[in-house]
Amino acid sequence: MTDHSHPSSKAVATVATDRTFWGRLAAWGPYHTLMRLATASPRRQFLILAAFPVLWVLTQHLGPMLQMLRVSLLDAYPVAPGVEQHFTLDNYARFFGDSIFWMPFFRTLAFAAVFTFCTLIITYPVAYFLARHVSRKNQMLFLLLLLIPFWVGEIVRTYAIMILLGNTGAVNLVLKWVGLIDRPIPFMYTSFSMGVGIVYLTALYMLLPLYSALEKLPQSMNEAAADLGAGAWTRFWRVSLPLTIEGISSGCTLVFLISTGFYATPVLLGGPSTTVFAETIAGFFHVAGDEWPTGAAFATIMFMAALVITATFQKLMNALRKGESK
Numbered sequence: 001m002t003d004h005s006h007p008s009s010k011a012v013a014t015v016a017t018d019r020t021f022w023g024r025l026a027a028w029g030p031y032h033t034l035m036r037l038a039t040a041s042p043r044r045q046f047l048i049l050a051a052f053p054v055l056w057v058l059t060q061h062l063g064p065m066l067q068m069l070r071v072s073l074l075d076a077y078p079v080a081p082g083v084e085q086h087f088t089l090d091n092y093a094r095f096f097g098d099s100i101f102w103m104p105f106f107r108t109l110a111f112a113a114v115f116t117f118c119t120l121i122i123t124y125p126v127a128y129f130l131a132r133h134v135s136r137k138n139q140m141l142f143l144l145l146l147l148i149p150f151w152v153g154e155i156v157r158t159y160a161i162m163i164l165l166g167n168t169g170a171v172n173l174v175l176k177w178v179g180l181i182d183r184p185i186p187f188m189y190t191s192f193s194m195g196v197g198i199v200y201l202t203a204l205y206m207l208l209p210l211y212s213a214l215e216k217l218p219q220s221m222n223e224a225a226a227d228l229g230a231g232a233w234t235r236f237w238r239v240s241l242p243l244t245i246e247g248i249s250s251g252c253t254l255v256f257l258i259s260t261g262f263y264a265t266p267v268l269l270g271g272p273s274t275t276v277f278a279e280t281i282a283g284f285f286h287v288a289g290d291e292w293p294t295g296a297a298f299a300t301i302m303f304m305a306a307l308v309i310t311a312t313f314q315k316l317m318n319a320l321r322k323g324e325s326k
Helices: 009-018 021-026 029-038 042-072 090-097 099-132 136-151 154-165 170-177 191-215 219-227 232-243 245-260 264-269 277-285 291-325
Strands: none
Touching (some): 029 042, 099 136, 099 191, 136 191, 154 191, 154 264, 219 232, 232 245, 245 291, 264 277, 277 291
8 A cells, every 4th residue: 555644755855946936936927927938939039148248248348449439539528517528530630640659559569469479489389288298187287277377466467577587586596596697687677578577468368279279189180190201390380280270360369459458567567668558548548637538549549450450460360271271
């Protein structure tokens, strides 16, 4: 005879679930109606899922850029209540009409390009070793170790570089200890120290795309090339490098765009001969009144120039990738 005095474990779990907030919500009639309306069609599901990222892009990315563009076209900002504002292009004309601003502008673009190339050269072997010579079960551990320095802020890491390259820093102490120098080398406040700092700060943005591209590279292709008599350099140049162009393109784009906007690191590590355009832009925002639109115009010019350069670079890389695939 079956004993019905005790409910089954399934029934107990159902009753316990129904007593929770989510259980009561799932059993609520209006909730069922709302979910049925939200998931009535794949198009509606897509719109609901895309609403948050689109809203995020509009409010956190596109919105501030449009506001900066609007300010750059004003004759004064901010202004007192009741004062009429007028749109003007004088803020942009100031950049093109005064060559004193051109040197930090082109210096910034040149520095960003050189530092991007240096970051690629330094991080590619690291990403290659991590993706091709470290066992899959240990890759995440090694990647985590490489990410540890990026858990702290930009300023802290910049000061770490200052301590490392100072006259009494580790680099000079080691060089003096091995007998290569008699007096400290003045690394600080030069393009070298600024380059070391920017490469150190942007290495992660190059490493991750390269690692992702190399990790997906089939090992069988290198093995087939080796069987056909290709040496190590030939395999890298003809197999690995072309198949990782997408990762190189993504990493270089990220590093270049970030490098053009650095402010704190050039201020702390650079010197008078390494003034970048971000410092020029910040100078306009450090004063009150009518200089803010000029700073916004200069920021827009730098932003548009960086976008044009990266778009051109992307097209060249896409053409190179298509040429290699033929």
